[in-house]
Each structure stands twice: as structure tokens, then as C-alpha cells.
Amino acid sequence: MDRQPNTRLADLFGLAGWSKGELARLVNRQAAAMGHPQLATDTSRVRRWIDMGETPRDPVPKVLASLFTERLGRVVTIEDLGFARTGRSGKRQALDGLPWAPERTAAVLTEFTGMDLMLNRRGLVGAGAALAAGSALTGAMYDWLHTDPAPAGAPRPTHPFATESADEFDQIGLDRYEAAPVGSQEIDALERSVEVFRAWDAARGGGLQRKAVVGQLNEVGGMLAYRHPDHLQRRLWGVAANLAVLAGWMSHDVGLEPTAQKYFIIAAHAAREGGDRPRAGEALSRAARQMVHLGRPDDALDLMKLAKSGSGEENLPRTRAMLHTIEAWAQASKGHGQAMRRTLGEAEELFVSDKGDVPPPCWMQMFDEADLHGMQALAFRTLADHDPAAARIAQHHAKQALRLRENGRQRSQIFDYISMASACFIGDDPEQADRYARLALVSIGENSSHRTWDRLREMFRLTGQYANFAKIQDLREEIQHVLPKAKPKTKGSGLGPGIGTGLGGNFSA
Numbered sequence: 001m002d003r004q005p006n007t008r009l010a011d012l013f014g015l016a017g018w019s020k021g022e023l024a025r026l027v028n029r030q031a032a033a034m035g036h037p038q039l040a041t042d043t044s045r046v047r048r049w050i051d052m053g054e055t056p057r058d059p060v061p062k063v064l065a066s067l068f069t070e071r072l073g074r075v076v077t078i079e080d081l082g083f084a085r086t087g088r089s090g091k092r093q094a095l096d097g098l099p100w101a102p103e104r105t106a107a108v109l110t111e112f113t114g115m116d117l118m119l120n121r122r123g124l125v126g127a128g129a130a131l132a133a134g135s136a137l138t139g140a141m142y143d144w145l146h147t148d149p150a151p152a153g154a155p156r157p158t159h160p161f162a163t164e165s166a167d168e169f170d171q172i173g174l175d176r177y178e179a180a181p182v183g184s185q186e187i188d189a190l191e192r193s194v195e196v197f198r199a200w201d202a203a204r205g206g207g208l209q210r211k212a213v214v215g216q217l218n219e220v221g222g223m224l225a226y227r228h229p230d231h232l233q234r235r236l237w238g239v240a241a242n243l244a245v246l247a248g249w250m251s252h253d254v255g256l257e258p259t260a261q262k263y264f265i266i267a268a269h270a271a272r273e274g275g276d277r278p279r280a281g282e283a284l285s286r287a288a289r290q291m292v293h294l295g296r297p298d299d300a301l302d303l304m305k306l307a308k309s310g311s312g313e314e315n316l317p318r319t320r321a322m323l324h325t326i327e328a329w330a331q332a333s334k335g336h337g338q339a340m341r342r343t344l345g346e347a348e349e350l351f352v353s354d355k356g357d358v359p360p361p362c363w364m365q366m367f368d369e370a371d372l373h374g375m376q377a378l379a380f381r382t383l384a385d386h387d388p389a390a391a392r393i394a395q396h397h398a399k400q401a402l403r404l405r406e407n408g409r410q411r412s413q414i415f416d417y418i419s420m421a422s423a424c425f426i427g428d429d430p431e432q433a434d435r436y437a438r439l440a441l442v443s444i445g446e447n448s449s450h451r452t453w454d455r456l457r458e459m460f461r462l463t464g465q466y467a468n469f470a471k472i473q474d475l476r477e478e479i480q481h482v483l484p485k486a487k488p489k490t491k492g493s494g495l496g497p498g499i500g501t502g503l504g505g506n507f508s509a
Helices: 007-016 020-033 043-051 060-072 102-118 134-145 166-172 184-204 210-224 230-253 257-273 277-293 297-310 317-333 337-353 369-383 390-404 410-426 430-444 450-466 470-482
Strands: none
Touching (some): 020 043, 060 102, 102 230, 257 277, 277 297, 277 317, 369 410, 410 430, 410 450, 430 470
8 A cells, every 4th residue: 555645744844944864863863862872763764754654663753743842842742743643443543633542641641741841932833833623623522522431430451550551651751650649638739739820820811820830730641640549530630621721721821822722622631531521611612712812713613512512411500601602702703793692691691590509610710790791791892893883782791890800810801901992992982992991001011911912902903093083192102012013923823814803802811
């Protein structure tokens, strides 16, 4: 059978700018540094990998992933290189192996976080990085998410390390001898650390603590390599899911879009392994929010179908209300006002129907009445681009969000101010718009969220029609002074047309 070229590797090779001989020398040098001095790659082997689709033996895929990660300034995994692993059946799985087998999730988590941590640069998306389409993710993960993981009493590997083989850890660079059991007190401390990171993110944005969250998640991946008693293992999966969502949200907050999507997928896998399907659905809803921000509402709606249907019957009304607000935002982005209003109406009904007799999970405690109004303001303000009459309703909800917003949610408050100012500009009220825009400018410099800058750039566009007003002219100069210079988008970056025009969300924002 004729082999096909490895187009994934060819694309990344072209972006890296190496010659085949140069890459061969780099592989040999890196392999020696990683403890494999016997490796001897040459130009002809590199040609066979690219042109004939030949898969090199271990540890070459890992070495290549490390080299491309360093070169391109973003995480490049073995699957990204076109060397997708095979499952137990020996068949190649769709969309880079999604969904992962249970024994693969901890390994993927550890590999990806390790690659992320080794990057020398931060804030680079990397040329050629692409987001998977919402329909592709839904097609790959639908059946898997709608089934429950193996029950607690199901047979397990007798070896405490729950991977297909000990070589798996060598391949991903995890020292299997460092894996050790942890107890309930250690997990208590991990759960508290998640709350600290979550509060910091809500107040200051994702830029300052992202690496710390990724490092903590990497440690948890090592812990998951050891098979603990079921009740502890489930809690560890829960910590992994929460940290992965935070890592994804922080990555999205600073513009690392493909990295963010990968973390959201890791979070969905971890949550399902822990038996928490609502958490898996919420993780996928984050990927949907990301898509709306990037101007891809159709992809967002595909992901929301999966998030809502895969969350299971145990979803609390408030969680379902939150999911509806994201769907409504995507509908508003498409200009579907009637569908958006209907979906927001359902969200309000679900929110008020939650009696509070069941405590919300920790990851839902930040979605309160202020966030409900904030998302409604965002949806109506987005719809106002298609129907200016929606601007007045957006103003009403933005005022309510600001009135109810708690301390410590500085980033959400900035979003509320910008939603309000933007709606006022669209509603032909430049005096009010100027007031709220300046309130946003007071604190935006203390926040590391790139999404607030994206929203501010969109608001700046709206000031153009009032540029002859002296007050607005001064405002425009202040905005231009505050905003960092927008970096040009690299061809093929896969970021979609909406970055900078899509509108970042409020929940856990």
C-alpha cells in the first residue's frame, strides 16, 4: 500500500523554516540531551517522515514535538505532527485521537502541560495554529460524552500506573517512579488552590497566574498516573478538570487560542473520568464562548449542543441557565434576535427556578444574578450591531450587572462598563457613553486580560461617528494611549475573522 505524505508535519516543517538536514541534526542533538545518544537521524529519514508519511520510532515523535514547540512558540504535540497514537484496537481515532481512552487522559494532560511549561515565550499564538471546528469536536465526542465512564467496580489494570504500558511514560517524558499516592488532605489543599487561582483570575485576568495554574495541573497529571482508591481518584479528576478549565480560560484571556481549546478538551475528559458530566459540559461551553469571541458563532452553537446534551440530567437549573446565555450570545452574533430573546427568556426562567436547596458546585459559584444580567447585556449589545433598537435593553441589563457586581470581580466590571458604553454609543447617547468608557479606562491598565483590550478596540470603533465632539475626541486619544498596539494576524493562524470584533464574555471573566 502506498504511503501518503504527512501533511501536518509538512505544514509545520514549512513554518519552522528548517532544511531537512538541519532538522535531522537537531533531532540527534536533542535526543542525546534527553538521554538517547544512540539515535542517528539523517536527511533521508526526515524526507520519508514528510513525503511518505512514515512514522518514526520512539523517542523521535517526542523529540520532534519538543523541537517544534520551541521553534513555533506554542505547544505542538505528537498528534499535531501527524503521528497520532493508536488505541488498543490498533485503529487510528478521529480528530487527533478524540475521545481519549481513560488510560490516555492523564498522559495527554501531562504531556501537554509539560510542553506548555517549556515554552520560552509567552503570549504567542504561533503561525499555523488552528482551532478545531465545533462540528468536528461534536462529531468526535458526542457518543463518548453521552455514555458514562466505567463503573467503580469495573476491572482495572493490576499495575498501579493506569497506562497502556510503562513505555508510555517514557514517551511523554514523565518519570513513572515519581508517581506516588496522595491522601485526602493533599487533595483538600489542591481544591483550595483552585479557589485561589479562580479568584485571582476573576480580579486580575489570566496573564499573571497562567503558568502557575499550568504547573499545578502538570503536578496533578503526575498524581493521576497512580491509581488511587475510587473516591480519591474521582476528586483528583475533579481538581484536574477545574485546573484545566482555568488554564484554558487564562490562555484564552491572553490570546493563546489553540492552547486554550486543548485545555477545554482536556477538562471535559477529566470531568467525565471523575463522573461529573455537568462539569464536562461546562468545559465545552467555555470552548463555545471562545468561538463567539473569535467571530465563529456557528462553531459555538455546535459546541453548545454538545455541552447541553452531554451534561446529563443532574445539571442544576442555574447551570442550565448559564448554558442558555452562551447560546443566546452566539445567536445574537448571527443577528438572530428572535431566537436570542427566546433563549434568554428560558435562561431567566431557569435561573429563578433554582431554589438554592442544592449547593452549586464550586465552578458555578461565580455565576450569580450579576453575571446573568452581564450576559444579557452582552447578548443585546451584540445584537445591536444588527438591530440598533437592542442597545437600550443592553443598557438596562448592564446597569443591573454593575449594581449587583461584587468586589473582586474587576474584569467582569470592566466588561460591564464597556458593554454599557458601547450600547450608549449605538443608542446615540455619547455623553453617557463617555462616562462609562472612562470608568473602564480607570482600571483596565491593572488587568492582564487581552479580551478587555479586544472589547475596548470594538468600542473605539463606535466612537468614530462622534469624533467631532471635543469630549469624545479626548476619549479616543486616551483609548489609543491605553491600548497596546494590535499585532497583525499571521496568515493561517486559524483565529477566525472576529478577533477584536467578537465580544468577550462576563461569566468567570
